[in-house]
Each structure stands twice: as C-alpha cells, then as structure tokens.
Amino acid sequence: MATPPAAGGSAAVAAGIVLLAPVSGEVVALEDVPDAAFASKAVGDGVAIRPTGKTVVAPADGVLAKIFNTNHAFALVCDSGAELIVHIGIETVKLGGQGFTRLAEQGSRVKAGDPVLELDLDYLAANAASIISPVVLSNSDDFAGIAQQASGQVEAGKSVLYTIKAK
Structure with a gap:
C-alpha cells in the first residue's frame, strides 16, 4: 500500500521526489x-527553516549516513538517491x-517523520550565530533541480518542504 507524499516518504510523484520539513518553523530562502557556503549554494540547493519546534525528523525515507559528533547536522541518503544535509543553525x-x-x-x-534530533531552542537562540537551519540537496548535479518550495510556516514531518526534479 503506497503512502501518500503528504504523509511521508521520499515518494516519487509526477512532480518529483517529495521532501518533508525536518523541523517546524518559518521557511527562509537559502540566499x-x-x-556564505549555504547562501551561495556551494553546499547544495535547497531552503532553510527558522525552527520553532524542538524535534528534528527525517525529511524522507533513507539511511542516516552521517550524524556529526556534535549532533548539529546530519546527512541522509534517501532511497531515491538524493543526498540531503540538514544543518541546524549556523556555526553550531x-x-x-x-x-x-x-x-x-x-x-x-529511517522513514520520513522519524525523530533524529531534539533541540534546546532557548540555548541555541542564546549561543548560536543563528538558528536558521539549511536543508540542502548536496548532490544536486544528479537531479534537474528543486521545485515547489514551501513558504511561510511548515510542520515537521507533515508539510512538504520542496520537491526534487529528476533529470
């Protein structure tokens, strides 16, 4: 039985591969x-979120290829072949x-929506350079780009953040 994209998964749909918001908050343009590395898209294409929620979830089905020792970021290799970096805050x-x-x-x-990290937002807001959190496709050269980017508020594991267009 197929899971509808809105309910989770890196479901391939006509528009592309659907990624869910990894954390609740306000969408911020990558630029x-x-x-500079994120804003210039040197790390990859995507969007960022200013978190308001404390739980960070997997944005798609896949394998957690890397969780940094400092727990500030993780890399997810999606079943679709997309390689995502979820980086919580700047200089964290x-x-x-x-x-x-x-x-x-x-x-x-992990499945889309599975918890990966929990954040102490008060601590991060007081101590990080910024809590704005990029969610980027690091192997964007393997795809035709991203589309249907969310704007405004998103909910972790429920809102579509963006879709990845297959080549």
Whole structure:
C-alpha cells in the first residue's frame, strides 16, 4: 500500500521526489542564510527553516549516513538517491553538542517523520550565530533541480518542504 507524499516518504510523484520539513518553523530562502557556503549554494540547493519546534525528523525515507559528533547536522541518503544535509543553525558546531540530543543513530534506516534530533531552542537562540537551519540537496548535479518550495510556516514531518526534479 503506497503512502501518500503528504504523509511521508521520499515518494516519487509526477512532480518529483517529495521532501518533508525536518523541523517546524518559518521557511527562509537559502540566499538569506547568514553563511556564505549555504547562501551561495556551494553546499547544495535547497531552503532553510527558522525552527520553532524542538524535534528534528527525517525529511524522507533513507539511511542516516552521517550524524556529526556534535549532533548539529546530519546527512541522509534517501532511497531515491538524493543526498540531503540538514544543518541546524549556523556555526553550531562550535557549541560542542550543547543544545542537541541525538534520537537516532548513524547508519540507521529511517522513514520520513522519524525523530533524529531534539533541540534546546532557548540555548541555541542564546549561543548560536543563528538558528536558521539549511536543508540542502548536496548532490544536486544528479537531479534537474528543486521545485515547489514551501513558504511561510511548515510542520515537521507533515508539510512538504520542496520537491526534487529528476533529470
């Protein structure tokens, strides 16, 4: 039985591969991220979220290829072949793991909506350079681009963040 894209999964639909918001919050254009590597799309194409929720979930079905020791970011290799980086905040690696709790393990298989991290938003807001969190497709050269980007408020594991167009 197929899962509808809105309910989760890196479901391939006519428009492309659907990614869900990994954290609840306000969508921010990648160009507005206060970090040159993300804003210039050197890391990959995508969007960012200013988090208002504390739980970070997998945006698609796949394998958690990397969870950084400081728990500030993770890489997800989706079943579709898309490689995503979810990076919570800017310069948050300098916090040494403070403000983050890991809820899943590196190498584990996840479904869209499965919890990966929990955030202490008060701590992060007080100590990070920014809490704006990029969600980028790091192997964007393997795809035709992204489309149907969300705007406004998104809900973790429920709102479509963007779709990835197949070549």
